[in-house]
Amino acid sequence: MSKISIKIDGISIDIEEGQTILEAAKLAGIKIPSLCYHEDLRVAGNCRVCLVELKGARNLVASCAMPANDGMEVSTNTHRVREARKHVIELLLSEHNADCTKCYKNGKCELQNLASEYIVGEHMFLDLVPDKHYSIDRYNPAIVKDDSRCIRCQRCVRTCEQLQSVSALGVAYKGAAMKVSTFYENELFEVVCTNCGQCVNRCPTGALVEKTYIDEVWDALYDPNKHVVVQTAPAVRVALGEELGFGPGQRVTGKMVTALKRIGFDSILDTDFTADLTIMEEGTELLRRLKRAIVDKDPNVSLPMFTSCSPGWIKFIEHTFPEYLDNLSTCKSPQQMFGALVKTYYAQKRNIDPANIVSVSIMPCTAKKFEADRPEMRSSGYKDVDYVLTTRELATMIKQTGIDFLTLADSSYDSIMGKSTGAAVIFGATGGVMEAALRTAYEIVTGREVPFDALNITPVRGIEGMREASIKIENTLPAWGFLEGVELKTAVAHGLANAKLLMENIHAGAKSYHFVEIMACPGGCLGGGGQPIPTNADIRKKRAEAIYDEDMNMPLRKSHENPEISIIYEEFLGEPLGTKSHELLHTHYKERLRY
Amino acid sequence: MNEKTLKRVDIIFTPEKNYNEVLERTFRRPNSDILNDILDSGLRGRGGAGFPTGMKWKYTADQESENKYVICNADEGEPGTFKDRQILTQVPYKVFSGMAICAKIVGAKEGYIYLRGEYKYLQAEIEEELNIFHQTLDKLKFHFRIYLRMGSGAYICGEESALFESMEGKRGEPRNKPPYPTVSGFRGQPTVINNVETLVYAMMICDMGPEQFKELGSKDSRGSKVFSVSGDTPIAGIYELELGMHLENFVEDFGDGDTKAVQVGGASGFCVPRKKFSDTIIGFEGVPTGGSMKLFNSSRSMYHVLQNYLEFFEEESCGQCTPCRVGCQQLLKGIEAVKKGKKNSAYLDRLIRLATTMKYASKCGLGQSVGNSFVSIVTNFREEMIY
Ligand SMILES: Cc1cc2nc3c(=O)[nH]c(=O)nc-3n(C[C@H](O)[C@H](O)[C@H](O)COP(=O)(O)O)c2cc1C
Ligand code: SF4
Numbered sequence A: 001m002s003k004i005s006i007k008i009d010g011i012s013i014d015i016e017e018g019q020t021i022l023e024a025a026k027l028a029g030i031k032i033p034s035l036c037y038h039e040d041l042r043v044a045g046n047c048r049v050c051l052v053e054l055k056g057a058r059n060l061v062a063s064c065a066m067p068a069n070d071g072m073e074v075s076t077n078t079h080r081v082r083e084a085r086k087h088v089i090e091l092l093l094s095e096h097n098a099d100c101t102k103c104y105k106n107g108k109c110e111l112q113n114l115a116s117e118y119i120v121g122e123h124m125f126l127d128l129v130p131d132k133h134y135s136i137d138r139y140n141p142a143i144v145k146d147d148s149r150c151i152r153c154q155r156c157v158r159t160c161e162q163l164q165s166v167s168a169l170g171v172a173y174k175g176a177a178m179k180v181s182t183f184y185e186n187e188l189f190e191v192v193c194t195n196c197g198q199c200v201n202r203c204p205t206g207a208l209v210e211k212t213y214i215d216e217v218w219d220a221l222y223d224p225n226k227h228v229v230v231q232t233a234p235a236v237r238v239a240l241g242e243e244l245g246f247g248p249g250q251r252v253t254g255k256m257v258t259a260l261k262r263i264g265f266d267s268i269l270d271t272d273f274t275a276d277l278t279i280m281e282e283g284t285e286l287l288r289r290l291k292r293a294i295v296d297k298d299p300n301v302s303l304p305m306f307t308s309c310s311p312g313w314i315k316f317i318e319h320t321f322p323e324y325l326d327n328l329s330t331c332k333s334p335q336q337m338f339g340a341l342v343k344t345y346y347a348q349k350r351n352i353d354p355a356n357i358v359s360v361s362i363m364p365c366t367a368k369k370f371e372a373d374r375p376e377m378r379s380s381g382y383k384d385v386d387y388v389l390t391t392r393e394l395a396t397m398i399k400q401t402g403i404d405f406l407t408l409a410d411s412s413y414d415s416i417m418g419k420s421t422g423a424a425v426i427f428g429a430t431g432g433v434m435e436a437a438l439r440t441a442y443e444i445v446t447g448r449e450v451p452f453d454a455l456n457i458t459p460v461r462g463i464e465g466m467r468e469a470s471i472k473i474e475n476t477l478p479a480w481g482f483l484e485g486v487e488l489k490t491a492v493a494h495g496l497a498n499a500k501l502l503m504e505n506i507h508a509g510a511k512s513y514h515f516v517e518i519m520a521c522p523g524g525c526l527g528g529g530g531q532p533i534p535t536n537a538d539i540r541k542k543r544a545e546a547i548y549d550e551d552m553n554m555p556l557r558k559s560h561e562n563p564e565i566s567i568i569y570e571e572f573l574g575e576p577l578g579t580k581s582h583e584l585l586h587t588h589y590k591e592r593l594r595y
Numbered sequence B: 001m002n003e004k005t006l007k008r009v010d011i012i013f014t015p016e017k018n019y020n021e022v023l024e025r026t027f028r029r030p031n032s033d034i035l036n037d038i039l040d041s042g043l044r045g046r047g048g049a050g051f052p053t054g055m056k057w058k059y060t061a062d063q064e065s066e067n068k069y070v071i072c073n074a075d076e077g078e079p080g081t082f083k084d085r086q087i088l089t090q091v092p093y094k095v096f097s098g099m100a101i102c103a104k105i106v107g108a109k110e111g112y113i114y115l116r117g118e119y120k121y122l123q124a125e126i127e128e129e130l131n132i133f134h135q136t137l138d139k140l141k142f143h144f145r146i147y148l149r150m151g152s153g154a155y156i157c158g159e160e161s162a163l164f165e166s167m168e169g170k171r172g173e174p175r176n177k178p179p180y181p182t183v184s185g186f187r188g189q190p191t192v193i194n195n196v197e198t199l200v201y202a203m204m205i206c207d208m209g210p211e212q213f214k215e216l217g218s219k220d221s222r223g224s225k226v227f228s229v230s231g232d233t234p235i236a237g238i239y240e241l242e243l244g245m246h247l248e249n250f251v252e253d254f255g256d257g258d259t260k261a262v263q264v265g266g267a268s269g270f271c272v273p274r275k276k277f278s279d280t281i282i283g284f285e286g287v288p289t290g291g292s293m294k295l296f297n298s299s300r301s302m303y304h305v306l307q308n309y310l311e312f313f314e315e316e317s318c319g320q321c322t323p324c325r326v327g328c329q330q331l332l333k334g335i336e337a338v339k340k341g342k343k344n345s346a347y348l349d350r351l352i353r354l355a356t357t358m359k360y361a362s363k364c365g366l367g368q369s370v371g372n373s374f375v376s377i378v379t380n381f382r383e384e385m386i387y
Helices: A021-027 A079-094 A110-118 A155-163 A198-202 A214-222 A234-238 A253-263 A271-294 A311-320 A322-327 A334-350 A367-373 A391-401 A422-428 A432-446 A478-483 A496-507 A537-552 A563-573 A579-585 B019-028 B031-041 B053-062 B083-090 B092-106 B117-139 B160-167 B196-208 B210-215 B247-254 B274-279 B302-316 B322-339 B346-361 B365-380 B382-386
Strands: A003-008 A011-016 A051-054 A073-075 A143-146 A170-172 A179-181 A208-210 A227-232 A267-270 A357-363 A387-390 A466-472 A487-494 A515-519 B069-074 B110-115 B145-150 B191-195 B224-231 B237-242 B259-264 B270-273 B292-297
Touching: A003 A021, A011 A021, A021 A051, A021 A073, A051 A079, A079 A110, A079 B322, A079 B346, A155 A170, A155 A198, A155 A496, A198 A208, A214 A227, A214 A357, A214 A387, A214 A391, A227 A253, A227 A271, A227 A334, A234 A253, A234 A271, A234 A391, A234 A422, A234 A537, A253 A267, A253 A391, A267 A271, A267 A334, A271 A334, A271 A422, A271 A432, A271 A478, A271 A563, A271 A579, A311 A322, A311 A367, A311 A496, A334 A357, A334 A367, A334 A563, A334 A579, A357 A367, A357 A391, A367 A387, A387 A391, A422 A432, A422 A537, A432 A466, A432 A478, A432 A487, A432 A515, A466 A496, A487 A496, A496 A515, A563 A579, B019 B092, B019 B117, B019 B196, B031 B053, B031 B092, B031 B196, B031 B210, B053 B092, B053 B191, B053 B196, B069 B092, B069 B160, B069 B196, B083 B092, B083 B117, B083 B196, B083 B224, B092 B110, B092 B117, B092 B145, B092 B191, B092 B196, B110 B117, B110 B160, B117 B145, B160 B191, B191 B196, B196 B210, B247 B259, B247 B274, B247 B292, B259 B274, B270 B274, B270 B365, B302 B322, B302 B365, B302 B382, B322 B346, B322 B365, B322 B382, B346 B365, B346 B382, B365 B382
Parallel strands: A003 A073, A227 A267, A227 A357, A357 A387, A487 A515, B069 B110, B069 B191, B110 B145, B224 B292
Antiparallel strands: A003 A011, A051 A073, A143 A208, A170 A179, A466 A487, B224 B237, B259 B270, B259 B292
């Protein structure tokens, strides 16, 4: 890459060839407003807010879409630019249901921010909203789509297509009628939408938001007859701070637990506990499948085995690769294992009627809301998880409680399903489930720790969309002699577009593996659809670093060493994949339509 | 007094039974010679934007790529334009020959004709003609094939980059430029896209040489052009006329004696009122047109004319970019509000500023040209907008 020099508002800057004017301006410390632009997506250039004056050009140019050339002279502040910017914002507002106090994104809306910067007083143009007949899709348990808030920037459409290869959202009609819609304009719950919420993460306004259950949770908390239990997912603790005054990559585990106590939850427990439990069940399942394949030569055993913790991935495979459903681990996700145990094991131990337990989970995820609603997820005899809140919703509750989060003291999780290991924390990052499973499975089979420095299986970590790693199994314990010399082949993918590519490789026979981890969201759960907004590669990297720091700081770093795990098997479950486990912790999924 | 009178020309529609002879002759010449002729002729695109055709071909020829394409834009969506249909009906082989010559110069092996959806009835005929043409090419040992693709009735798919998207099976939304088609067009490859008529002129320049072509027209607008004449005229139809004519002379020949305005260039063109006929030149130095000339006499309400255009744009905008999608709605609703007395006449000035913003802020030529008819009609017929 060669260096070039351009001038913006009289300031000369040297930049890499291939960068856009918008990127160059950022480097020069000049803020150009934008809406349709998003770092994770291909450039659209459709909102026209980022227009600038380019010397020699007849028209204004969209700075997000214009590559900088050597010697270019750009002005971001001319009369034409100002008038165009104001016109564009006014036009967007004229099509927009700007009843901001009734909007879920009030105070967090990019259009509202621009309006407050550029619009003074009266609107210039006619209000077009009354003639629009906008509709709201509220029938999905995870995501609400409100067309009256949409500014048609297509960030969601590009997210769904480019990052997720799902294309549940697309553009329908043209001209004044143009809108973001679905196949046959069906409701989101009827189409291929995976509920991953990546679109929600990138929507600049309130057009796509999570379905919120904050009020239901407050009601439960204030109900004296209810025992409200909360579980927190691994990735929440490394991102929650972003909503509450910390920079990206700050771990706030202890503060979060204190805040949950202050909010009034009766018991603050950890999804990390069931992440460890997942490793016990899933690791055992993998070893059984390998035995059936290698020793019993059973032709019906499905390999590779796929992880099943990511509910976005589950719905994706149901729609897109249903012929591989038998390859999914039968393990429920840690959230749902937790839910099933709270209303059985935990209820027994605490001597509480499960009918009076309200089980809440805090997740980095919107798909978990859908997952909790699945008919498969009622094995306790009740709805195993009653309400799922995103990281963002928890932040809202903390703010509503009036807590000064920045200065909060740390607390520890409560007991019975509150203990966890570093192996569970890393579930929050892509490659983490794989790493956790290998730490345990390798040790079960060989009696030795995985042969990586400080247990850090770095080949499965990182940000590339697809990664492969293999471990040679040597000097096994006698019971596992059949695995002697086997090269255990694994692969990891995150973001459904990468998952799709990986699946196509497997399907074409180009690749074969024993164990594959797939997470629906870019970066894994730390980049989940319920995490703080904004998101970008840099923020996700910082969250990942925080996750691995948290792992390094845990006294125990292997799931099978979690003392509460030993206790639950002794007292309740018996053994991994035992009868009780089957009843509560495992499930099967069904094929769905491809469109 | 204008020194020039209208000159009728007959280049496009003359039957050229011996087109294979023209091709044979042209194929034997070095590319640089042919290209120089096209450049020298001063031929500019007849689809509206008027980009010099020789330059377009040269830029594409200069690109390194295995796959390049020649595309004939036969979407003919501009209201009041109906000449490409006639060309493709009467002299299709001249269009194909223009494409083949272009293919030779730029190094393309495939060509496409993107035909307006409503012209589906022409499909079988064109395909039959293509079969014959391909045989001619085979005899000349020139490896080039032309395929027909049907549009689906969206005006925006006539815009070149939206047309590529449509041909690639995607939604017809214009792309960001740069990159331009000569660098990255159909399937991301270097592509020449020309109007039907442009391609015929290119072929005819190869036949008759650039001199004869250059003699016609004015400095900035060489040659002649096919016009679609409609509206309040006793002789509506298709006419090939020399470029650079004065509108006054045109109205003398085509008007009904009561012409109050001429819309030059269709809905996306300019409206010229009677008082400006005498100093308006039709051509790139004056008011350009893709071919449409629509005459209005004094029985017409210019308010309704503008309302009709705006209804068209409000529906035919692809809808992706803000100034065009919402701007069209605001202009339409805005003049309606003024007409009904819900907004005062000063609101028209606000709308003119908006139309001006649309011109330089929209992503593609559609949104950029809505202001042409809007500003010219509202400023010249302001009274009719209000009362
Ligand atoms: C909205 C819109 C519609 C257009 N429709 C047509 C069309 O129907 N036919 C055409 O030849 N060019 C059309 N154009 C112009 C093309 O984008 C392009 O400039 C032209 O095909 C180039 O050919 P030329 O250089 O031979 O004129 C349209 C442009 C716009 C912005
Ligand atoms: S100017 Fe109009 S037609 Fe062109 S890209 Fe924008 S919305 Fe689409």
